[in-house]
Each structure stands twice: as C-alpha cells, then as structure tokens.
Amino acid sequence: xxxxxxxxxxxxAVDSTDVLLFMKGSPQFPQCGFSSTVCxxxxxxxxxxxxxxxxxxxxxxxxxxxFSSWPTIPQLYVKGEFxxxxxxxxxxxxxxxxxxxxxxxxxxxxx
Amino acid sequence: xxIAQTIRTRLxxxxxxxRLEIIDESHRHAGHSGASPSGETxxxxxxxxxxxxxxxxxxxxRMIYEILDDLxxxxxxxxxxxxxTPDEAASAQ
Numbered sequence: 001x002x003x004x005x006x007x008x009x010x011x012x013a014v015d016s017t018d019v020l021l022f023m024k025g026s027p028q029f030p031q032c033g034f035s036s037t038v039c040x041x042x043x044x045x046x047x048x049x050x051x052x053x054x055x056x057x058x059x060x061x062x063x064x065x066x067f068s069s070w071p072t073i074p075q076l077y078v079k080g081e082f083x084x085x086x087x088x089x090x091x092x093x094x095x096x097x098x099x100x101x102x103x104x105x106x107x108x109x110x111x
Numbered sequence: 112x113x114i115a116q117t118i119r120t121r122l123x124x125x126x127x128x129x130r131l132e133i134i135d136e137s138h139r140h141a142g143h144s145g146a147s148p149s150g151e152t153x154x155x156x157x158x159x160x161x162x163x164x165x166x167x168x169x170x171x172x173r174m175i176y177e178i179l180d181d182l183x184x185x186x187x188x189x190x191x192x193x194x195x196t197p198d199e200a201a202s203a204q
Contacts, residue, residue, distance in 0.1 A: 033140075034189065070169075071176050071183040072190065087192050088168045 006063035014077040018107055019049035022064045023074040027051055034086035035074045041093045042076075045102070046110025079105050114151040114186055118179060122158060125178045129197050130159035136191070145188030155191040159200045168194065 014020050019042065025031030027039045027049075042049050054061035054073055065071050068082045076083040078101070083089060092098035099109045115133050122131055134157075137150035146152050156175070163171045171194040176183060183190070195203065 069173060069176075071180075082169065084169050084172070088172065091168065 006059045007067055010060065010063055010067045013052070014082075015080040017050050017077070018079055018105075019047055019102075020077045021049055021051045021074055022054055022060070022077075023051050024053065024055050026053055031055060032073070034072075037086050038074045038076060038089050041089055041098070045093075045099060047102070047107065078102065078107060114182065115154070117182065118154065118156070118187075121178050122156075122175070126158065126160045126162045126174070128158050128160040128162075130157065130200065132157040140189070147186070151186060152188040153191075154187060154189070155193075157193045157195075159195045159197055161197055163194055163196045164198075 021027075021035075021038060021042065023030065023032070023035035023038065025035060027043070030036035030039055039051075052060060052064075054064060061073070064073070064075055068075060070082070070085065072085050074086055074089075076085075076089050083092070083098075083101075089098065092101065102109050115135055118133055119131065122128060132155075134155040135151060136153045136155050137146060140146045140153045158175070162174070166174070172192050175190075175192055175194070179187065179190070
C-alpha cells in the first residue's frame with residue numbers, strides 16, 4: 001500500500017526522533033536567520049538533534065504547517081511533542097525552561 | 112503602512128491589547144528570499160493582553176496566526192512574536 005500520507009510520514013519522523021528540527025537549510029548552512037538561531041541554541045545546549053530541510057521538499061514544507069497548525073518554519077519537536085518556533089525556543093532557552101524541559105524528557109543537555 | 116495597519120486593526124478588534132507594538136523589520140531582510148522591495152514582509156509584534164491569561168506560548172502564538180491567517184506566508188513572510196499578559200509585562204520590567 002502506498003497510501004501513507006505526508007502527515008503520517010511527519011508523525012513517524014517526530015515520534016521516532018528525540019529532537020527534530022524542521023528548518024530552512026541545514027545546521028551547517030542555515031538558509032534563514034530564524035532557523036539559524038534555533039540551531040545555535042540547540043548546539044549551545046550540546047544537544048544531538050536531527051534536522052529536515054523543508055526547502056528540499058515542498059510537500060514536507062506544506063505538510064509540517066498543517067501537522068501542527070503552525071504556519072511558520074522553523075519548528076522544533078522533542079519526543080514527538082511540538083515545542084514551538086524560533087521565538088518560543090529562544091524565550092524558553094533564555095529563561096532556562098528549555099534545558100529543564102529537555103532534562104525532564106530524558107534528553108541529555110550539556111549546559 | 113498598509114499591512115501594518117491591517118495587523119493593528121485586526122489585533123485590536125480581536126484581543127483588545129493593553130499594549131501593541133508593530134515593528135516593520137523588512138529593511139533588515141532586504142534582498143533575502145521573501146523580501147519585497149516595498150517592505151512590509153517582516154514584522155515584529157509585542158502584544159500585551161489579558162486574553163493570553165491561562166494559555167501557554169504555543170496557544171498564544173496560534174491565536175495570532177489565526178487572526179492573521181490569510182496574511183501569513185504572503186504578504187507576511189516572517190513574524191516575530193512576544194506575547195505577554197499584563198502581569199507578565201509588569202514583572203518583566
């Protein structure tokens with residue numbers, strides 16, 4: 001059967017990855033300042049994360065917006081849960097909530 | 112100021128904000144993808160309203176995205192949001 005929809009694929013990806021970032025470009029070469037900011041924060045926390053470059057796939061780029069009813073990229077997921085976009089990740093990082101949250105989910109943080 | 116004014120009118124009608132700042136940051140993104148020569152593509156909003164009470168950040172941002180739904184992606188390419196209740200805004204000062 002080939003009726004797996006893009007939303008199923010996205011769900012599988014976020015559920016099977018501890019920390020997954022949908023972004024524009026790659027962590028090495030981000031193509032957008034907001035995506036770049038989130039990568040810097042995740043790197044600062046010493047996190048191992050995977051990323052999906054939505055610029056490589058229009059179906060994912062549209063699908064991810066539907067998936068979380070969230071119209072913008074980047075989008076961060078931890079253990080299947082949607083955390084937010086750049087502003088939310090930055091606010092949570094600055095207040096210390098992000099590290100706390102990750103630790104509570106069993107994700108190793110180095111600082 | 113056309114789009115900024117639309118944003119202001121909609122948010123004032125829907126959220127009755129105590130404080131609403133709309134900053135057009137488009138000039139900082141001139142030449143990037145999504146930027147338009149006429150500006151009004153990249154905005155930063157500060158919204159202080161009691162309507163956010165009891166809602167987490169994701170829910171607050173979704174409220175804004177819903178109000179501006181037909182403007183998202185185009186003409187608005189990027190939207191930076193700071194969403195606070197009056198109490199949070201007071202303690203942040």
